[in-house]
Amino acid sequence: MVNPRHPVSVRAAALVQTERIQTFAFSVHWSDDGNTFVRRSWDEFRGLHKILKETFPVEAGLLLRSDRVLPKFPDASALLLARGGRMGRGLVRLRLLETYSRKLLEVERVSSGPVLAGFFEPQPQDLEPSLPPGSLVILPVLEEPLPHPVGSLVTLSLHCLQPFSTQDTRGQPFHAQAQEVLNVLLRHPSGWWLVANEDQQMAWFPAPYLEEVALGQGQDRRQPVESNGSQFCASRAYEGSQADELSVPAGARVQVLETSDRGWWLCRFGGRTGLLPSVLLKPDGIGVLLNGPRLHSGAEAGENRLGETQSSPKHPQAMTLPPTVPTRPLLNAIQSRCCTITRRALGRDPRSQGHP
Numbered sequence: 001m002v003n004p005r006h007p008v009s010v011r012a013a014a015l016v017q018t019e020r021i022q023t024f025a026f027s028v029h030w031s032d033d034g035n036t037f038v039r040r041s042w043d044e045f046r047g048l049h050k051i052l053k054e055t056f057p058v059e060a061g062l063l064l065r066s067d068r069v070l071p072k073f074p075d076a077s078a079l080l081l082a083r084g085g086r087m088g089r090g091l092v093r094l095r096l097l098e099t100y101s102r103k104l105l106e107v108e109r110v111s112s113g114p115v116l117a118g119f120f121e122p123q124p125q126d127l128e129p130s131l132p133p134g135s136l137v138i139l140p141v142l143e144e145p146l147p148h149p150v151g152s153l154v155t156l157s158l159h160c161l162q163p164f165s166t167q168d169t170r171g172q173p174f175h176a177q178a179q180e181v182l183n184v185l186l187r188h189p190s191g192w193w194l195v196a197n198e199d200q201q202m203a204w205f206p207a208p209y210l211e212e213v214a215l216g217q218g219q220d221r222r223q224p225v226e227s228n229g230s231q232f233c234a235s236r237a238y239e240g241s242q243a244d245e246l247s248v249p250a251g252a253r254v255q256v257l258e259t260s261d262r263g264w265w266l267c268r269f270g271g272r273t274g275l276l277p278s279v280l281l282k283p284d285g286i287g288v289l290l291n292g293p294r295l296h297s298g299a300e301a302g303e304n305r306l307g308e309t310q311s312s313p314k315h316p317q318a319m320t321l322p323p324t325v326p327t328r329p330l331l332n333a334i335q336s337r338c339c340t341i342t343r344r345a346l347g348r349d350p351r352s353q354g355h356p
Contacts, residue, residue, distance in 0.1 A: 005032045007031075024094045045073070048115075127282060157182070
């Protein structure tokens with residue numbers, strides 16, 4: 001890239017717990033209109049704060065206390081009042097780190113400097129197409145309540161793309177019709193999400209069959225939830241050398257419009273359409289799982305709309321891949337990672353076997 005980019009917005013996406021290790025996922029919006037997901041630990045943020053104090057002694061108030069503009073690192077004492085055990089403390093830490101990051105971006109020299117940009121640049125673990133085995137993803141509670149919530153676990157309402165039948169959490173038939181509204185209670189990395197219909201019947205449902213509808217908008221403004229195979233992540237930066245090629249930074253989330261066995265795929269990124277080497281692209285499984293309707297206040301709106309993809313005059317053959325049903329995990333593989341409140345909400349014995 002000609003000009004070095006810097007982060008302009010950081011939003012908390014999820015708490016990721018793998019065994020006893022907790023990391024915090026953030027959606028980062030960059031000055032070049034790119035968006036990436038990164039995962040960092042509490043200790044990594046603490047290390048960042050130490051480096052910032054050494055790099056910006058004036059802003060840190062080390063020379064004169066009244067000159068301090070660098071925010072203090074979050075006080076861990078707030079965790080003592082957190083409810084919900086270790087998971088509850090992790091969600092509190094996620095919010096504290098989000099607030100801390102936003103305050104850092106308000107300091108001009110810090111936000112445009114290489115230290116903060118380097119910290120939020122995607123690392124190898126951020127570019128992996130999936131989370132480590134056994135990872136549990138906990139989504140934070142939205143600040144704005146959605147209509148018709150089912151308990152406190154509802155995160156968003158989605159429409160069903162096509163009719164689909166399965167069983168609910170109590171073994172009863174669960175039928176969803178096209179365009180039926182389903183409330184998402186829990187997103188699982190396997191691609192099966194816990195949903196509830198208007199009768200508050202809960203079931204595990206394949207995520208590729210769900211599409212998002214913006215609140216207060218009609219069906220012509222709906223935005224599909226990306227299914228596996230359409231949204232990819234750039235494993236490293238690429239500088240286009242031809243007019244029909246795209247230039248993308250490492251970790252950029254791009255939408256693949258058309259594939260080819262010649263090694264060049266037609267993609268959309270930052271409002272532009274062009275070619276990228278397929279060898280650089282990996283399935284963006286983490287991005288699909290964590291992507292939400294309120295991250296960066298619609299910074300990506302207009303980039304991934306289905307109507308624009310299908311009506312591209314230059315590439316009429318570009319199309320969205322049909323929904324695919326992911327492999328169903330065992331029920332105990334999910335419930336063994338759930339907290340007591342979630343297991344009670346499911347109304348099932350966590351020791352029971354079988355499919356969700």
